[in-house]
Amino acid sequence: MNPEVEQMLTALYGAMAEEPDQPGRWQARHADQVLRSHFQPIYSFPHRRPVGYEALIRVSDAQGQALSPLHAFERVGSFEEQVHLDRLCRLLHVHNFVEQRIPDCWLFLNVHPAVFVHAARHAEMLTQAVEVVQQLGLPMNRLVFEVTEDVMAQDEKFEHAVEAARRTGCLLALDDFGAGHSNFDRIWRIKPEIVKLDRGLLQQASHSHRMARVMTHMVSLLHECGALVLLEGIETREEAQLALDADIDLVQGYAFGRPQADLRAAGEISPLIEDVWELFDATHLQGRQRYEERVAPYRTAMALALLPLQQGRELRVACEAFLRLQGAQLCYLLDEQGRELGLRELPDGVVQATEERFAPLERAGDARWARRPYFRRALASIGEVQVTRPYLSLHGARLCITVSVAFWQDGRLRVLCGDADWGQAE
Known part of the structure; x- marks a missing residue:
């Protein structure tokens, strides 16, 4: 073994010992402080049980009085001491995690970005660290290293450190995404x-x-990037419900369990998650019913417009029932390539209000809407009325839904569209 590596391990194990009254429970000393491990469960919504635990350090003084964990790190006087303390905490957590023999669960370990990069530069130390962890009985594929997202972007060598860590078989978690200067480009490059x-x-x-919709779309984008999404800090059933609605994969917070020295059983089903799933079933059904009740008049009015249009009637006459509905914004006709045919029709007495900032979007000209879901879905099911999810319309930058239906007219395919205001639901 490299003398430097041997010296490092000797120093780490020299600072650790089993707690006198709790065999198998380890503690460590740093300066005049005592360090202990606590673990907070991380649950999977689909599995309803813990699939991992985040290791958190707990600090007390010589008299046993609790101190803030930050207190220990704020007293660090040099980078070398920072590296030592960081390693000591991780080794302590691994020992206390392995001793409890919880199978098939991840151990999440926080790593300071500077220490993470430093470790990757010292290949022999990294190799030895991997061997120590595996000898303790923890495969590297059950280790998840957490690195704060905003800090890691400041070091150009971070990506090389990620590659070195990945070669060990561990997983990488990017922490605090969505705060500060979060950037999806980093997700694509680092692939956590x-x-x-x-x-x-x-x-x-x-x-x-x-x-809430923005968070849902963010989760969807992260899934497209190949990442699981974990939401921490959940404290209430309502927040847990929001997480489930957003298609979050993993959850953590006081609502599911506070940090403690003992791990929860891996097979323990969360009563809260069971409750949230039951609430999801009920609210999903109620929400769908409310949605269908709200869009039903628009569906019916759009269906009624088909026959007059096929008979050659004017767009305004054909869409009269739709334009009379509360919230109706406009009707318009598209050709088979998604281009607008003729003028748009607005409800009687309504002048389409346009903010000057969005005026260029109101002058549609030769605009094509062939990529829009309401156009593509209508062409895929000719004669069947389609309704979009709420979205931000370019017709005045408003939140709306579009009701559409494709039909044949004089041997040509047409798509009739009607926009309705959805902002009233906000």
Whole structure:
């Protein structure tokens, strides 16, 4: 063994010992402070049980009084001491995790980005660290290293460190995504297996339907990037419900369990998650019923417009029933390539209000809407009325739904569309 590596391991194990009154429970000393491991469970919504635990350090002084974990790291006087303390915490967590013999669960370990990069530069130390962990009985594929997203972007060598870590077989979690200067470009480049969303997103989604949709779309994009999504800081059933609605994969927070020295049983089903799933079933059904009741008049009115159009009647006459409905914005006709035919029709007495900022979008000209879901779905099911999910319309930059139906007219394919305001639901 390299003398430097041997010296490092001797120093780490010299600072650790089993707790006198709890065999198998390890603690460590750093300066005049005592370090202990606590673990917070991380649940999977589909599995309803813990699939991992985040290791958190707990610090006390010589008299046993609890101190803030930050206190230990704020007293570090040099980078070498920072590296030592970081390694000591991780080795302590691995020992306490392995001793409890919980199978098939991840251990999440926080790593300071500078220490993460430093370790990757010292291949022999990294190799020895891997051997120590495996000898303790923890395969590297059950280790998840957490690195804060905003800090890691400041070091150009971070990507090389990621490659070195991946060669060991561990997983990478990007922490606090959605706070500060979060960037999807980093996700594409680094390809973390897990992305932890910042709790601030959850707080915003709790007070805004629009932000809840934004969070849902963000989760969808992260899934497209190949990452599982973990939402931490969940404290209430309502927040857990928001996470489930957003298709979050993994959840963590006081609502599911506070950090403690003992691990929960891996097979333990969460009563809260069971409750949230039951609520999901009920609210999903109710929400679908409310949605169908709300869009039904638009569907019916759009279906009624087909025959007059096929008979050659004017668009305004054919869409009269639709334009009389509350919330109706406009009707328009598209050709088989998605181009607008003729003028748009608005409800009687309504002048389409346009903010000057969005005026260029109102002058559609030769615009094509062939990529829009309402156009493509209508062509895929000719004669069947389609309704989109709420989206931001380019017709005035409003939140709306579009009702559409494709039909044949004089041997040519046409798509009739009607926009309805959906902002009233906010």
